[in-house]
């Protein structure tokens with residue numbers, strides 16, 4: 001499939017995405033016009049296609065089940081969604097390898113999502129854009145036929161499927177000006193960035209103007225969205241990326257440091273310090289970046305590379321939690337002495353954040369960055385693409401196209 005990038009207002013899309021949006025309108029119409037789909041009821045057993053794993057490993061473990069039992073609404077707060085498109089995120093690749101299973105399985109058990117003593121068969125994929133087919137009795141904000149986008153909790157069966165079940169607080173209406181392929185690229189990175197900057201970092205739109213942010217890793221899914229959010233709120237953004245991504249990242253409004261040709265930390269000596277640093281890289285980068293944070297109580301370095309899940313996998317749940325708490329305590333003590341500290345953030349479903357960003361997308365302040373679209377039948381190839389790294393925006397699965 002053709003790779004990147006045609007530019008429409010700087011929006012990166014392969015031309016096949018644009019062509020397919022016409023097919024999608026037709027497909028959405030088709031779904032709306034199919035009484036059999038709209039009449040699907042939680043009491044009716046129906047089948048669907050879904051990508052599943054039966055054990056952890058690499059993309060070879062992904063198998064397409066063409067007659068899986070479609071998920072059904074079990075709680076009045078839930079909705080049945082026909083998925084039009086989903087994205088593949090680094091978290092999917094890591095969960096394919098078993099990342100986070102210890103803690104996530106506890107959540108699954110608590111919510112009754114493990115019934116046969118195992119999490120398998122497991123469907124991966126955290127976000128989607130699609131159409132509401134059926135809404136539970138307590139759902140007040142959405143109805144059948146609504147076009148929505150969302151990102152699901154890690155404990156749930158995922159979105160690399162034709163249908164999924166969501167709760168109403170995990171979704172919002174999809175932006176009217178985006179195709180489902182474009183919209184599906186955004187919910188996971190929106191909700192993760194929101195968790196990092198707004199929830200953990202306590203950034204508020206009304207106080208954001210003129211603040212300075214450094215995004216370590218500006219060219220990937222999180223980086224390209226975080227820069228746009230910061231710019232939309234009037235912040236000054238600096239981002240690191242490699243040479244071939246400089247145009248993309250500059251086009252989003254960031255001042256760029258090319259980490260392939262320059263020493264990032266030397267370059268940062270000559271600029272003002274930052275109110276926020278969003279670290280999508282981890283390792284030495286987190287430590288190296290800390291001196292560039294303003295030494296103020298309301299300046300924060302937030303890293304997305306949290307040890308919580310990996311500690312629990314390696315050490316067991318309780319020792320893992322303990323180890324993480326010790327590390328967090330050390331970071332807090334360092335913060336008390338130096339005035340700057342590292343905070344960890346993790347993805348959290350957040351329909352309210354999606355609703356706020358929907359309005360910003362419709363006002364053309366934020367746009368999706370889609371690198372490549374794969375048909376539903378090529379989900380393993382999409383996983384390989386993500387695990388190979390060097391992404392420029394997002395990888396999307398077209399759930400309406402089978403080959």
Ligand SMILES: NC(=O)c1ccc[n+]([C@@H]2O[C@H](COP(=O)([O-])OP(=O)(O)OC[C@H]3O[C@@H](n4cnc5c(N)ncnc54)[C@H](OP(=O)(O)O)[C@@H]3O)[C@@H](O)[C@H]2O)c1
Pocket residue numbers: 089090091192216217218219220221222223240241242259280281304305306345346347389390391392393
């Ligand atoms: N804690 C959570 O809940 C959570 C949630 C979402 C994401 N994450 C993590 O956050 C990270 C970023 O996520 P993502 O979705 O944005 O990943 P992504 O789409 O794969 O993007 C990563 C980007 O970083 C660039 N990069 C790699 N090394 C770099 C360096 N030294 N300096 C600057 N840029 C560099 C990569 O391109 P080049 O290699 O070509 O430079 C790529 O564009 C991942 O590790 C992911 O697992 C965590």
